[in-house]
Amino acid sequence: MTDVINQPFPPTYLAIDQATQSHGFTMPSDPLTCSLLRTLAASKPAGRLLELGTGTGLSTAWILDGMDADSTLVSVDYDGQVLAIAHTYLGDDQRLSLVEADGEAWVTGNAGARFDYIFADTWHGKYLLLNEVLAMLNPGGLYIVDDMLPQPNWPEGHAEKAIRFVEDLEKRPDLLLTKQHWATGIIVAVKR
Template structure:
């Protein structure tokens, strides 16, 4: 099976990638992760979704394509220049709230807010404030992270941080956990 064959790319994804390339932004998720996000979002009508790490909006475009008209997305990005691409291309969609701020600050300021899906694609919510982020997930809600398999651009010692994160997530008995050695390496967790 060719898992990249016949993947339908979201309407605005190519434009986002082109603009990201001009900026030198290379941290977007890949097509496989994007396609998984779209499917997961489609499985949760009326979902409340949090994306930590908008980047230039490539993963956001996949999430949005999976959303129904009653779903809402809050997407948080620290880098204003990157977030501007996402907002320029996708900002017409009233279901999206773009927040340009530190993801850690967002988590700390919204500890009592609950989401059906959280995609943590940056340090806050993934490598720190993890417990706080997991507490923001509704029953039957999904937490998803990627980039867990070794990457050529990882800084020295990052592999150890990834292994510590995986070991920590494996202790979370209030969640079901699935590790996917696929795409860039994914963990999905669902609150029991």
Template sequence: MSCEDRTGSLLATLAASKPGGRFLELGTGVGAGAAWLAAGMDATARLVTVEMDEDVQAIARRHLGDDPRITFVMSDADAWLTEREMPEEFDFAYVDCRPGKYFRVPDLLALLKPGALYIVDDMLPQATWPEGHQPRVDGFLEQLPEVPNWRATPMNWASGLVVAARI
């Protein structure tokens, strides 16, 4: 599932608020989110986008691979969170896969600088959800107010978004 247009437009708008920023996307998919992020990023910003499905990411690379601001990483996001060679700090993370949203959240949040934004989508019920997915979403949303040094706003808009900022 690609991010929908309202989500993408918000991603581009929020990306524009981070000139020269370091962006992270977990779950490249076919590149819709990356394209929206790139549309809002300035010339000095950089995006690292991680995807485990080579065929799917090939589509994103075909459309966005000439953009020098984007680095494509072929890896499971869970493995990437464990295996990355150097600690990086990011100004913005858009998470469109399970790692960093339903598990490994503390590991992802540790990569984000003060003032960074953390965006997740697909918080409202979707026809494509597997059976038993709703409790994952509910658990994620219930834990948000308890995460120290973060201010999060769940939004009943688009596919259901959470926009959070590190304090």
């Protein structure tokens, strides 16, 4: 196996990628990570999926590509400019709800919501409000995070924060983890 993706990209991916580069957005999800997100989304037929940190919609496109017609995806981002790119290319998909909101406000305002799949690609749900977001995950649900290997855009002190986060996840009896030293560093957990 190689790091080359030998499968088709979602139909909207290349256009979103071009718009992402034109906009100057520098934190897109890695295509290897996105491919895994698509496969994991397919494991949740008629599932309720959540993405925290839409960005421009690159990972969103892959998640949607794996979902069946009866699944739904709520994708949240605070930055209306990058979210506009996702709206342009993905906004017509009836399975998708794109939400412009502060992560903390959205999580606390939707505390009763339950999901079968959560991709936490921002601080909220990863480094902030972890307990609250994991409380939204149904038993058997997937919790996925990326960027656990050192990244060039990490601010000073972030490596220590990532180490503490992983240690916190490892201590949780309600999660079964797989830590992958692959792509940007991925953790996939299942809620018991």
